[in-house]
Amino acid sequence: SQQGEEDPQALSIQEGENATMNCSYKTSINNLQWYRQNSGRGLVHLILIRSNEREKHSGRLRVTLDTSKKSSSLLITASRAADTASYFCATVILTGGGNKLTFGTGTQLKVEL
Amino acid sequence: DTAVSQTPKYLVTQMGNDKSIKCEQNLGHDTMYWYKQDSKKFLKIMFSYNNKELIINETVPNRFSPKSPDKAHLNLHINSLELGDSAVYFCASSQVTGGGYTFGSGTRLTVV
Numbered sequence: 001s002q003q004g005e006e007d008p009q010a011l012s013i014q015e016g017e018n019a020t021m022n023c024s025y026k027t028s029i030n031n032l033q034w035y036r037q038n039s040g041r042g043l044v045h046l047i048l049i050r051s052n053e054r055e056k057h058s059g060r061l062r063v064t065l066d067t068s069k070k071s072s073s074l075l076i077t078a079s080r081a082a083d084t085a086s087y088f089c090a091t092v093i094l095t096g097g098g099n100k101l102t103f104g105t106g107t108q109l110k111v112e113l
Numbered sequence: 114d115t116a117v118s119q120t121p122k123y124l125v126t127q128m129g130n131d132k133s134i135k136c137e138q139n140l141g142h143d144t145m146y147w148y149k150q151d152s153k154k155f156l157k158i159m160f161s162y163n164n165k166e167l168i169i170n171e172t173v174p175n176r177f178s179p180k181s182p183d184k185a186h187l188n189l190h191i192n193s194l195e196l197g198d199s200a201v202y203f204c205a206s207s208q209v210t211g212g213g214y215t216f217g218s219g220t221r222l223t224v225v
Contacts, residue, residue, distance in 0.1 A: 030211055031211060033213055033214075035214075035216075037154075041218060041219070042117075042203060042216040042217055042218040042219050043156075043203070043205075043214075043216040044216070045213035045214060045215065045216075048212065048213050086154060088156065092211055094211060100158060100161070100169060101146075101158065101205075101207075101214055102158070103155070103156040103157075105154075105155060106154050106155075
């Protein structure tokens with residue numbers, strides 16, 4: 001079954017506001033990653049947070065991880081129209097010889113001018 | 114300078130045909146993957162190869178056969194295409210150590 005569930009499924013905000021997306025997962029993980037997908041394009045890696053980390057920042061992005069609740073959140077501050085995209089969380093479980101990246105259902109973010 | 118490149122970008126074909134999608138990465142990564150994204154944007158892993166060796170095979174029909182001639186290339190051949198195979202197929206690569214994945218731009222397959 002699918003590893004990650006994201007909430008909300010869709011989010012519409014005004015430019016300059018903050019956007020928060022949440023992700024829940026089911027099993028123990030090695031790390032959790034967030035990706036962005038613009039319409040009709042491939043996925044772009046945004047940030048990775050390891051299971052022993054609680055918070056990480058990258059530019060306007062802030063990610064938190066609560067392994068006890070098996071949940072993560074992505075905060076985009078001071079959003080811009082260019083942030084309009086689908087955002088996916090993905091969990092990594094190490095398998096023999098490789099990593100298995102399992103994606104959540106995604107949040108569609110629309111940032112309006 | 115594209116890191117992960119897939120060809121073709123679009124593929125329209127009739128049911129029953131056989132088709133291939135090619136993928137190449139120039140990042141020196143050890144591991145390559147195929148993912149399928151359905152119409153609801155759900156992404157599911159299909160295969161993973163590490164240094165030309167199949168590592169993950171996620172209950173994909175036998176009609177799908179990946180081939181990795183070297184660690185920079187991972188191709189996907191699909192036999193006897195069915196309507197349900199219509200989707201966007203993404204190739205990706207990563208280091209074994211668990212960093213972020215680099216994705217190709219996808220191949221939109223439409224079976225008619």
